[in-house]
Amino acid sequence: MNALELLMAGLLLASGLCLWRAWLGPTVADRAVSVDLLGILMVGFCAVLTVQTGKDLYMVVGLAWSLVAFVGSLALAKHLEGRRFDD
Numbered sequence: 542m543n544a545l546e547l548l549m550a551g552l553l554l555a556s557g558l559c560l561w562r563a564w565l566g567p568t569v570a571d572r573a574v575s576v577d578l579l580g581i582l583m584v585g586f587c588a589v590l591t592v593q594t595g596k597d598l599y600m601v602v603g604l605a606w607s608l609v610a611f612v613g614s615l616a617l618a619k620h621l622e623g624r625r626f627d628d
Contacts, residue, residue: 545593556582580610
């Protein structure tokens with residue numbers, strides 16, 4: 542087992558733990574943090590795939606994923622705060 546496979550296994554384990562926390566939750570804030578962390582882990586998967594395959598397409602996907610996750614986190618924070626999206 543090389544280092545990249547070990548990194549993928551660690552990311553997969555962390556993703557499973559994030560999904561477990563999102564499922565059990567007890568509060569909405571716990572679920573929001575776990576989904577946000579899951580987005581960060583997906584960017585990590587894209588980075589490892591970029592190194593493993595040598596194709597920069599995965600890094601572009603990771604960059605787009607991080608931008609969408611950021612906007613989603615902002616929208617969820619506004620929703621939990623009780624404000625409208627155009628405020």
